Amino acid sequence: MVYLATFYWGWLLGSLLLGFAMGWIAVVHRGQGVSKRTARVLAFLVAALIGAALGRIVPGRPGYWLDLGLIMFALYLVGCSAGSWLRDRVLSGNAKGA
């Protein structure tokens, strides 16, 4: 993993920034969110993919692509969390000030 991170830090940074931007927007977004049921299905799917990656079940190139996708997804989530949290802090700060 460390090897992948150092080898392709550009792509990973891209995912992180993308996540950050999405997280930033998500706080004030008015659109429809994912239903709890869908979220659970998605979480289960991701867990299955992580299991497959750790179990090294998928061979060859698809295996590498799976690893790459999961790492990018993980960084995306980290970016989203950071973005949403920061945006929330900014908004609540403004509200207090106003």
Place this chain on the structure above:
Amino acid sequence: MGGLFRWSSKWWPGLIPLVILWVIAAWTSTGPLESDLAARSAAALKDSVLDKGRIAVEGRDVTFAADAFSEQGRRDAVASVLAVPGVRLVNDETRLVPEAAPFVWSAERDVARVTLSGSSPLPASRSRLMEAARASLGGVEVVDQMNLARGAPKGFDSAALLLVDQVSKLKDGKITISDDKVSLSGMARDLGGREAIAAALKNLPEGYSVAANEIKAPPYIFQAYKDPVAVTLTLTGYVPDKNTHGTIVAAAGRKFFSEKVVDNLKVSVGAPSGFAGAVVPALGALSRLSTGTLVVSDREVKLAGDAFYDAAPGQIRNNLLKDFPQGWQVKADISVKPAAAPVDATVCQQLFSELLGKGTVRFETGRSTLDPDSAGLLDRLIETALRCPTANIEVEGHTDAVGDAAANQSLSEKRAQAVVDYLVKAGLPASRFTAVGFGSAQPVATNDTEEGKAQNRRIEFVVKE
């Protein structure tokens, strides 16, 4: 934290660009990643001893095939590939190099090239053997037909290196190691090569033994050529040692009284036994020919040339058979040279004086037995006597002044008679010759020096009209 869950339900739109980003990343990165991992894996295997190593990378999975030389080496190689950062798993297609039983290696030399074949234990020893062969053989082409196998006996490398060195001493032949047995066959390049190889085999590593050494030596050649035009005797070929060399050259000097001896002999081991005992009488036979060649090849002696008179070929043949050591073969192809034109008595006398000026008829010390070394001179005297068939000849014997005068007188008479007997045996009429002895009464030099005494001990031919 509750907020985070609420917000996270709205994070999904970003997944669309993320998937696009992922596809691009996968598209562009797979190739470079694979080649980088292949390079790193190869670097990790740099110090492993392997044959036919092959690395294929798909994604982060390495398929690694190779022939290893030990189970430990095989496991270590797989582990070192697995330890390369970024490698996810290794498809292990390694195996052990097949074991050879018996473990056979050979080096064969023919006219054009040297071929190394059979089994070699490691790539390093294989290349070392090739290098050693190239170094010791100079410009000769060396062909590598070796394969790699396990099961080499202990000390194989040093044994094989020693034997590669011996190949340079062969003209053609084959050297084989089968487990710890060495067998050799073929022909040595030089005289003494066979002996040198046998000596080197004593340095084989412990445990190795020579099963068969059938290296043959090249023929041991000695040649002598008597050239009547240049008045030379040319000696070429080999003699076993310095002493024999001296003996042979000295004998040639005594037997060939008028010829200059050109000595091109080389000393080399490998002579057949009884070499000097055969070569010296053969040179004596050659000295009795007007022109001739002597070739001694191993134990076979070939003599060819022209004798001076009709009775000579038979005498020469008989003497050779009588004098030769056992186990030697003689082939004498002797003809008689055409008789020289007759001359008158005065010329005859001149020819006799000339011959006796160059050489002396020798006898055994204190006795009247002719020295075989004088056979060549006597034949020339006989040839001359045949050229003036009407002249009567007085054969005079002289001694030095050492010892009793009466004894010297008797010795000189007997010696003159011995010469006459020899001439008669050669086919000349006895009536033409008179043997006379003068003892020490007619010295031609002082009797005070050894040199002078030697000059006084002589036979003279005097033509009587």
